[in-house]
Amino acid sequence: xxxxxxxxxxxxxxxxxxxxxxxxxxxxxxxxxxxxxxxxxxxxxxxxxxxxxxxxxxxxxxxxxxxxxxxxxxxxxxxxxxxxxxxxxxxxxxxxxxxxxxxxxxxxxxxxxxxxxxxxxxxxxxxxxxxxxxxxxxxxxxxxxxxxxxxxxxxxxxxxxxxxxxxxxxxxxxxxxxxxxxxxxxxxxxxxxxxxxxxxxxxxxx
Numbered sequence: 001x002x003x004x005x006x007x008x009x010x011x012x013x014x015x016x017x018x019x020x021x022x023x024x025x026x027x028x029x030x031x032x033x034x035x036x037x038x039x040x041x042x043x044x045x046x047x048x049x050x051x052x053x054x055x056x057x058x059x060x061x062x063x064x065x066x067x068x069x070x071x072x073x074x075x076x077x078x079x080x081x082x083x084x085x086x087x088x089x090x091x092x093x094x095x096x097x098x099x100x101x102x103x104x105x106x107x108x109x110x111x112x113x114x115x116x117x118x119x120x121x122x123x124x125x126x127x128x129x130x131x132x133x134x135x136x137x138x139x140x141x142x143x144x145x146x147x148x149x150x151x152x153x154x155x156x157x158x159x160x161x162x163x164x165x166x167x168x169x170x171x172x173x174x175x176x177x178x179x180x181x182x183x184x185x186x187x188x189x190x191x192x193x194x195x196x197x198x199x200x201x202x203x204x205x206x
Contacts, residue, residue, distance in 0.1 A: 003040040005030035008184060010175055012044060013150035014162070016071065017078045018172045018184075022092065027171065031072050034064035040071075041139060049131045050116060050145055051138035059139060067139055070110065074147055077106035081154055082173050086164040093164065093171035107154075110147035114140040167191050 005019045005028075019030040019040060030036045041056050059067065080095040080103035088094065097103045114136040122128035134141035153159055161175045167188035174184040183189040 001039045001042045003030050003036070003043040004028065005040055005043075006172065006185070007043060008172075008174065010173075011149060011153065012047060012146045013078055013153055014082075014173055014175065015044060016075050016146055017082055019071075019075055020079070020093075020171055022169055022171045024169060027092070029072075031068050031075065034061055034068060037064050037068040037071060041067075041142070044142075048142050048145060050134060050142045055138035063137075063139070067143070070113075070140075070143055073106055074110045074143065074150075077103040077110075078150055079173075081107065081150075082162055082164070085154070085159050085162050086173070088164055089166070090164060090171060092169075107147055107150055111144055111151050113147075114144040116141045116144055 003019075005015075006021055007015055008018070010018070021028055021030075030040050038056060038059065041051070041059075042053065045051055045053060045056060076096045079093070080097040080100065082088070083093070083095060084100055095103070097106065114134055116132055116134040116136075118130045119133040120128060121131055132141065132145065158175075161177065163174055163176045163182075163184075165172045165174060165184035165188055167183050168191055170184060170188050170191075172184040172188075174181075176182075
């Protein structure tokens, strides 16, 4: 089951921010219903060692409703923090959470919601490896892990790599991990260049 949200290989906190996206037809929320929550979790599952496909299959409809509410709350907090870092210039990208202090509280609460810790697994004849372990439900632990990753991200200088994509109509965020990267995707870059070309041509013929 694939999510409709764009997955761009960004850190999971940024991928969660980008479960809100837009195109020329409107703005969308990948977490608006239990099916969307399940699809997003299934899509990011291979990127966390705290939950498996079986864990997701075992979630009940009430589980997915509660988890969706928590993911949306965390997502809105992360988008508010991202707006602070990027000095968000896009009104259409604004978060449902308006106060910075509220966003910080929601993030910290999510980070501590489910106990999780690293464990070492090392069987004879294999390489040692670190895995996540939790005393709670795996999906909730994954949510807490995403929040903890966000706490680390926003508290370090790496947060200054975060960018708001300024292509027309885009509401996504990305990390500027290359000096020449200016857009979240190639399609957004093409759209922005086309818009600039149109504006130059319109001015020259006016």
